[in-house]
Amino acid sequence: MEEVIRVPKQKRAIEKKEKIIDAGFKLICENGYYNTNTAEIAKKAGVSTGIVYQYFKDKYDIFMEGLKKYGDEIFFPILKIDYKKYNLNDLENTLKDIIKTFIKNHKVSKTAHEEITAMIHSNQEVANYFYDRELLLSEHITNIFLENNYKVDHLNEKVHIMIGMIDNLCHEIIYHKHDNMDYDAMTDIVIKNIEYLFK
Amino acid sequence: MEEVIRVPKQKRAIEKKEKIIDAGFKLICENGYYNTNTAEIAKKAGVSTGIVYQYFKDKYDIFMEGLKKYGDEIFFPILKIDYKKYNLNDLENTLKDIIKTFIKNHKVSKTAHEEITAMIHSNQEVANYFYDRELLLSEHITNIFLENNYKVDHLNEKVHIMIGMIDNLCHEIIYHKHDNMDYDAMTDIVIKNIEYLFK
Amino acid sequence: MEEVIRVPKQKRAIEKKEKIIDAGFKLICENGYYNTNTAEIAKKAGVSTGIVYQYFKDKYDIFMEGLKKYGDEIFFPILKIDYKKYNLNDLENTLKDIIKTFIKNHKVSKTAHEEITAMIHSNQEVANYFYDRELLLSEHITNIFLENNYKVDHLNEKVHIMIGMIDNLCHEIIYHKHDNMDYDAMTDIVIKNIEYLFK
Amino acid sequence: MEEVIRVPKQKRAIEKKEKIIDAGFKLICENGYYNTNTAEIAKKAGVSTGIVYQYFKDKYDIFMEGLKKYGDEIFFPILKIDYKKYNLNDLENTLKDIIKTFIKNHKVSKTAHEEITAMIHSNQEVANYFYDRELLLSEHITNIFLENNYKVDHLNEKVHIMIGMIDNLCHEIIYHKHDNMDYDAMTDIVIKNIEYLFK
DNA sequence: TATGAATGAGTCTTCATTCAT
DNA sequence: AATGAATGAAGACTCATTCAT
Numbered sequence: 001m002e003e004v005i006r007v008p009k010q011k012r013a014i015e016k017k018e019k020i021i022d023a024g025f026k027l028i029c030e031n032g033y034y035n036t037n038t039a040e041i042a043k044k045a046g047v048s049t050g051i052v053y054q055y056f057k058d059k060y061d062i063f064m065e066g067l068k069k070y071g072d073e074i075f076f077p078i079l080k081i082d083y084k085k086y087n088l089n090d091l092e093n094t095l096k097d098i099i100k101t102f103i104k105n106h107k108v109s110k111t112a113h114e115e116i117t118a119m120i121h122s123n124q125e126v127a128n129y130f131y132d133r134e135l136l137l138s139e140h141i142t143n144i145f146l147e148n149n150y151k152v153d154h155l156n157e158k159v160h161i162m163i164g165m166i167d168n169l170c171h172e173i174i175y176h177k178h179d180n181m182d183y184d185a186m187t188d189i190v191i192k193n194i195e196y197l198f199k
Numbered sequence: 200m201e202e203v204i205r206v207p208k209q210k211r212a213i214e215k216k217e218k219i220i221d222a223g224f225k226l227i228c229e230n231g232y233y234n235t236n237t238a239e240i241a242k243k244a245g246v247s248t249g250i251v252y253q254y255f256k257d258k259y260d261i262f263m264e265g266l267k268k269y270g271d272e273i274f275f276p277i278l279k280i281d282y283k284k285y286n287l288n289d290l291e292n293t294l295k296d297i298i299k300t301f302i303k304n305h306k307v308s309k310t311a312h313e314e315i316t317a318m319i320h321s322n323q324e325v326a327n328y329f330y331d332r333e334l335l336l337s338e339h340i341t342n343i344f345l346e347n348n349y350k351v352d353h354l355n356e357k358v359h360i361m362i363g364m365i366d367n368l369c370h371e372i373i374y375h376k377h378d379n380m381d382y383d384a385m386t387d388i389v390i391k392n393i394e395y396l397f398k
Numbered sequence: 399m400e401e402v403i404r405v406p407k408q409k410r411a412i413e414k415k416e417k418i419i420d421a422g423f424k425l426i427c428e429n430g431y432y433n434t435n436t437a438e439i440a441k442k443a444g445v446s447t448g449i450v451y452q453y454f455k456d457k458y459d460i461f462m463e464g465l466k467k468y469g470d471e472i473f474f475p476i477l478k479i480d481y482k483k484y485n486l487n488d489l490e491n492t493l494k495d496i497i498k499t500f501i502k503n504h505k506v507s508k509t510a511h512e513e514i515t516a517m518i519h520s521n522q523e524v525a526n527y528f529y530d531r532e533l534l535l536s537e538h539i540t541n542i543f544l545e546n547n548y549k550v551d552h553l554n555e556k557v558h559i560m561i562g563m564i565d566n567l568c569h570e571i572i573y574h575k576h577d578n579m580d581y582d583a584m585t586d587i588v589i590k591n592i593e594y595l596f597k
Numbered sequence: 598m599e600e601v602i603r604v605p606k607q608k609r610a611i612e613k614k615e616k617i618i619d620a621g622f623k624l625i626c627e628n629g630y631y632n633t634n635t636a637e638i639a640k641k642a643g644v645s646t647g648i649v650y651q652y653f654k655d656k657y658d659i660f661m662e663g664l665k666k667y668g669d670e671i672f673f674p675i676l677k678i679d680y681k682k683y684n685l686n687d688l689e690n691t692l693k694d695i696i697k698t699f700i701k702n703h704k705v706s707k708t709a710h711e712e713i714t715a716m717i718h719s720n721q722e723v724a725n726y727f728y729d730r731e732l733l734l735s736e737h738i739t740n741i742f743l744e745n746n747y748k749v750d751h752l753n754e755k756v757h758i759m760i761g762m763i764d765n766l767c768h769e770i771i772y773h774k775h776d777n778m779d780y781d782a783m784t785d786i787v788i789k790n791i792e793y794l795f796k
Numbered sequence: 797t798a799t800g801a802a803t804g805a806g807t808c809t810t811c812a813t814t815c816a817t
Numbered sequence: 818a819a820t821g822a823a824t825g826a827a828g829a830c831t832c833a834t835t836c837a838t
Binding site for chain 4: 432433514518554555558563567570576587595
């Protein structure tokens, strides 16, 4: 019976913790770690400053839990893609699809990534996170090719180059800071290049 | 009475200002803006904390002057290259040369860049600096091609793609975090790809 | 609406209150008032933090009730001794007995006393408690002598001196921090001195 | 030349540091470590909160420096006495002199001691301080006797007992909480007892 | 009654900036 | 011009106490 009564309490507590993570991580991603203080986080989460420290060791802990919770989704959404759905016989459309996926979460990801990047140097845990995921991303994409019987030399290297190209392209498309750029053309060029890469 | 930021005219004064910029910018690039305090900067510069504010409006100003002074050298050394020296008939060696130039300053540049990137979002001036230089870099490289009578469609886009590829390649080579990568092969692949791009 | 401190009447409630007093007073005696927090007390007592404030006005109240409950037992166990049992014709053995009694509870008492003493200055109630008990202790011991027809001048003063000597002796014996001390000899000397005192 | 100019600055800085120690240690001795906050200390010292941390690592450091500076003077003034001045042939007057010395600084000492005692348990450094001084005090008094060719058994033990008696006596005299006490008589009794002790 | 989540005032400490000298 | 001591606002974190359930 006690169990039954306690459950909603736990649920509420969990929800509150989630709210703090969400608020904290969002603020940090938007404004940076040092431009975000615990009072703001608490306020945005709709809680008092005190409760924050009931759920988290310190401010850094909030951030780290946010990174664990949303990191993949924000920075590496492509990891969630089921590569079995791809048919690399139609590489062009596959790439277009991947590019679309990249773009979809790229905007928030890029800002967040840049606000956070500085922490990679001062904090090993953050550095490890990104290192691990980049490795996974490479492996993941490589697997897509392997599954589709793409047999090329230096697959690892080529995948890495490809990811970089797509990443740059997406960044460019999203921010399109350069008004003398034709993004459709750019996309085509990138795709052609990748096709050349894996020929 | 309005505070007056002194413009040093005497040699010693100028040297002092330079020392502060050098010390401050170096520390910020290495450890980040928020992990560097003015006392450290003054100490490393060999001056008193008070004098800092005779030459600079605030801590941010030190950083900004450092960026103006060293930014190009660190982040965009390639802008300093005389493109007339290149002969694009030998594109391969030209690219190898460019890659070498990138790599040379890339290491310090990359750490610095990552420590600083976060400031792009909170500060328009920093954002503008990088935006302007990226534009210049594109133009600069584009000019190398134009000077060498490379006439291709979408030159701007291709140059941008090329710069991205080189940038990624250099980053990978310098940090070579991935032990399953063959960097020589990777370099060759990138060069081949760029050649394909401009064919 | 005024807060009401509940006076527990049901057995379970009374037990709960006792548990809180016991846990709280013990922790405070061991670690000090400011090094003990209510969460710890509640946890050690096996109750929720909230319930504490149903039985006690505040943290200080817990301590004070603990002092009232255990103070005599810990700090003044000698007050519980039935002085009729003593035969001061055999002063030596009587003193040895008293010393033994002192020592028995001295260890816990001394730590507790030292952790608590600071509160004497900031709180009149605590000060009064110790003042009253010291008085009682003097009276009590004095009575032992009176009952045994010890008629000496300045009995009050002598009793006070005696208590001090015994207290110091016990403290020394228990902590025996000084390795150049012969505690048996010391005890003998003290007893001799007290005998001299009441001759 | 620089040296010459710098000296007064250093002097002022040292004075300020002293002021903080004095204010901090006094407040802590009077009100206790946990009842004294850095803002109060700074205010009483006539400085800003910030400067405190230029001179001291933390609040505890202020206390500890105060203990080192004033500890002996407050808690063990007798250590400063030149024991060569004593002639133990006239033990009575010597003791009266010692008692006077004890009493002089006893009042502040006792309050301070009690406020501080709690820290002995949580902090080894404080514990060591008092342990060392008590040892020194014993040695010091013992030396007075040795210098005066007092040859008795168990000198250490007797000295310890004597110090305890004097300490208690002084405490009683200063606070004279017990209105049924004749302090002159008590002093005489104590002196007689000590004489008996060393006979 | 009982729970334990929640509150928010209070504390220590840091650091960009100012000021007396 | 130069020093470095001084300022004080701001931030992270704690904890006695209250409150919704």
